Amino acid sequence: xxxxxxxPKFQVLKTGQSMTLQCAxxxxxxxxxxxxxxxxxxxxxxxxxxxEGTTDKGEVPNGYNVSRLNKREFSLRLESAAPSQTSVxxxxxxxxxxxxxxxxxxxSGTQLSVL
Amino acid sequence: GIQVEQSPPDLILQEGANSTLRxxxxxxxxxxxxxxxxxxxxxxxxxxxxxxxxQNGRLSATTVATERYSxxxxxxxxxxxxxxxxxAVSGxxxxxxxxSGTQLTVLP
Numbered sequence: 643x644x645x646x647x648x649x650p651k652f653q654v655l656k657t658g659q660s661m662t663l664q665c666a667x668x669x670x671x672x673x674x675x676x677x678x679x680x681x682x683x684x685x686x687x688x689x690x691x692x693x694e695g696t697t698d699k700g701e702v703p704n705g706y707n708v709s710r711l712n713k714r715e716f717s718l719r720l721e722s723a724a725p726s727q728t729s730v731x732x733x734x735x736x737x738x739x740x741x742x743x744x745x746x747x748x749x750s751g752t753q754l755s756v757l
Numbered sequence: 758g759i760q761v762e763q764s765p766p767d768l769i770l771q772e773g774a775n776s777t778l779r780x781x782x783x784x785x786x787x788x789x790x791x792x793x794x795x796x797x798x799x800x801x802x803x804x805x806x807x808x809x810x811x812q813n814g815r816l817s818a819t820t821v822a823t824e825r826y827s828x829x830x831x832x833x834x835x836x837x838x839x840x841x842x843x844x845a846v847s848g849x850x851x852x853x854x855x856x857s858g859t860q861l862t863v864l865p
Contacts, residue, residue: 673851684843684857692851700852701758730798738851744788746845746853748800 644668648733648749655723655756663718663752665733671747673736674716675700676708678729679751685732691716692738723756730754759784759848763856770834770863778829778859780844788847789820791829794858795840803829803842834863 646667672693677685687700691710707719733749760783791803804818820827841858
């Protein structure tokens with residue numbers, strides 16, 4: 643099993659360009675998340691999908707859109723990139739069942755720079 | 758949403774020392790996890806612990822849900838323990854909120 647796979651690992655954009663970050667998990671998880679991490683700060687939730695077919699805003703959704711394409715895939719789109727969106731982006735997934743040991747698993751991250 | 762506070766923000770130890778990291782949260786939770794982010798940025802899940810006590814080698818964690826805090830203990834610290842430790846919680850919504858982390862540096 644690959645776990646949570648994010649692409650690309652690195653990306654440089656010019657202000658105003660658009661791009662999509664891809665995320666896929668092969669653990670049959672129902673919930674998926676996009677976080678951003680800025681230097682010296684924790685992880686802030688951008689958007690999440692509690693289950694296939696649903697998406698909800700997190701703490702910092704402005705400037706982003708998401709698509710839960712199917713149970714495995716959850717993409718994050720920047721329509722018009724801004725320097726303030728320079729950050730490391732993490733995708734994560736979890737299986738919420740109400741049972742014990744519901745652990746969150748992370749992808750390896752995407753380093754995005756917007757010039 | 759639920760607020761999460763971690764302390765201390767920074768901690769420097771000599772190898773072999775013990776440490777305690779704290780996570781306070783503002784409301785009832787049904788999911789609480791501790792993570793370690795290594796110097797390469799990788800996030801590793803250490804514990805799922807919404808209540809009670811768990812141990813894994815030199816690491817252990819305790820959550821007192823009624824008092825809304827969790828503690829992560831690191832004993833006999835090693836240089837490989839360096840990195841950032843995060844606590845994350847969720848309440849009724851499936852929204853996991855992270856604290857700002859504790860930056861741990863273990864000196865040889």
